[in-house]
Amino acid sequence: VISAMVGMIKPDAGIYQCLFxxxxxxxxxxxxxxxxxxxxxxxxxxxxxxxxxxxYETGKKKLEQMLMD
Known part of the structure; x- marks a missing residue:
């Protein structure tokens, strides 16, 4: 979802809802x-x-941890 295309930016709830x-x-x-x-x-x-x-390393570890839970 591109902000300019939907007329919203993060952290506006609408942009996340648009993605969902x-x-x-x-x-x-x-x-x-x-x-x-x-x-x-x-x-x-x-x-x-x-x-x-x-x-990268911290992000990778956090994501792996989330996927294992």
């Missing part, structure tokens, strides 16, 4: 990775888990 609707996604089955904590929080408010990206 467009691709028929269940937020509880999604993981959002972003470098801004406020964007992750925006997704969490709608039920989507998130990882604040700081570096």
């Amino acid at each position: 609707d467009k691709y028929n996604l269940n937020p509880k089955e999604c993981v959002f990775i972003d470098d801004r904590p406020e964007n992750i929080e925006g997704g969490r408010k709608l039920g989507m888990e998130g990882i604040v990206f700081t570096d």
Whole structure:
């Protein structure tokens, strides 16, 4: 989903909902990775888990951990 195309930006709840609707996604089955904590929080408010990206290794470990749970 491209912000300019839908007229919304993160962390506006509408942009996440647009993504869920467009691709028929269940937020509880999604993981959002972003470098801004406020964007992750925006997704969490709608039920989507998130990882604040700081570096590749940490992000990879967090994602692997989430997938194992």
